[in-house]
Amino acid sequence: MNTMPLLENHHAPLILLGGTLCNGRLWQPLSEQLNVTSFSCITLTAGKSAHELATQLLEVLPPRFCLAGFSLGAMVALQMVALAPHRIAGLALLSVNPLRDLPANAAGRRAAVKEAARLGVAPWLTKTLWPKYVAPHRLDNASLHQTIVQMAEECGIAVFADQTEVAISRDDHRAALATFPSPILIINGAYDVICTHSHHQSVAAVAAHARWITLPESGHFLPLEEPKLVAIAMRNWIQETQP
Template identity: 75%
Template sequence: MKAAPLLENHDAPLILLGGTLCNGRLWQPLIEQLNVAHYSCVTLSGGDSAHALATQLLEVLPPRFCLAGFSLGAMVALQMVALAPERISGLALLSVNPFSDLPENAVNRRMAVREARKAGMTRWLSENLWPKYVAPHRLDDAALHHTIMQMAEECGIEIFARQTEVAITRTDHRAALASFMAPMLILNGAHDAICTPQHHYALATAAPHARWITLPESGHFLPLEAPQRVAIAMRNWIQESIQ
């Protein structure tokens, strides 16, 4: 029997914020598992800072919504919590580093954009980030590699440049979670070399009421590596958020 759609006839749609070089393809396997009725997948492309992106989203989103963010999208989601916690009926953070970026990272981040522009997105990502994107046993997964590279090519170098500025200028908003009492879910992969288990421990420490789940066979790209397991956790979180 097909599960009844979540959020049907409800005024708190599910908003999904993608990460760097991610579009709706990131969430599609998860959406198919969740069977949600009202949702929107957001590509982070309209601003050069987390504050700008969060402000723009808050201007167009409904008064209440369930918010899930992946990687850079989770950083923007934390900014939204800091700005308007009363509008968020539930918060899910996937593969996130909650800290401010180190100032010395800016040079290398901007250099990466220049190198990707010169070499081409797929070649540069395959050589530099693909080994960190997924769990070791998925490195030879051609279909997964194709999906991630396809998203990157569809986003393009200019979006990559703007998203890089968002990462550089982001702010640590863990303090906002102390008074955020809506249902909160933290998901990470045990093999994530980009947003490590230690990053998620710091986040969970700041939000002791949150449910924290580590997927043992996954790396950074949880929604594509383990959509079924992510869906189980998020389905429970959604049900709590709309009660």
């Protein structure tokens, strides 16, 4: 599990959990605009279940922190809320699917890992995931494509295989949100076909006090597609978490 060092700050530090085949590059454009001095970008490695990853994180993180998760990272964040809600000063869920994975998906997910190993991560991602990752009007954005491919190559097949098992074995922790007292921010992209409007609606339905924002020009990769808008929403959310 890779992290950037935490800096000293008087407020609860911000923990950023990346998604599948994502590392710190996911958060770089956003973190430059958050105006926070204490944050850590975590790549989800060294665990094959959300429970395992959440437990590992809770053992090493500060007693209290703000938590933001993107995609797979949002699934792990929900597991952390279920395990230790008192540790979390605020929760931000970006591109989240809170539901259990359908058992029928497991074979296809594992086959995808094998196909990525055979073709190479970059060609496989470009062929299969890139068309689903961003809004249609960004499909010809070479810089965005390169950043996402570079992250995937840096993570590698072994990490992809473990993260796939996390996605397969995840639980539904929406019940924990119903009693979570701290500020909750939900952000989704209008063009996201991976974590859909319905997925986010199912989170908002149980978190009555959550703020839910839909970015009309974004797909799945919110932090890279619309870092300025995500930063504005998260800055407001961070202010809400301060005592």
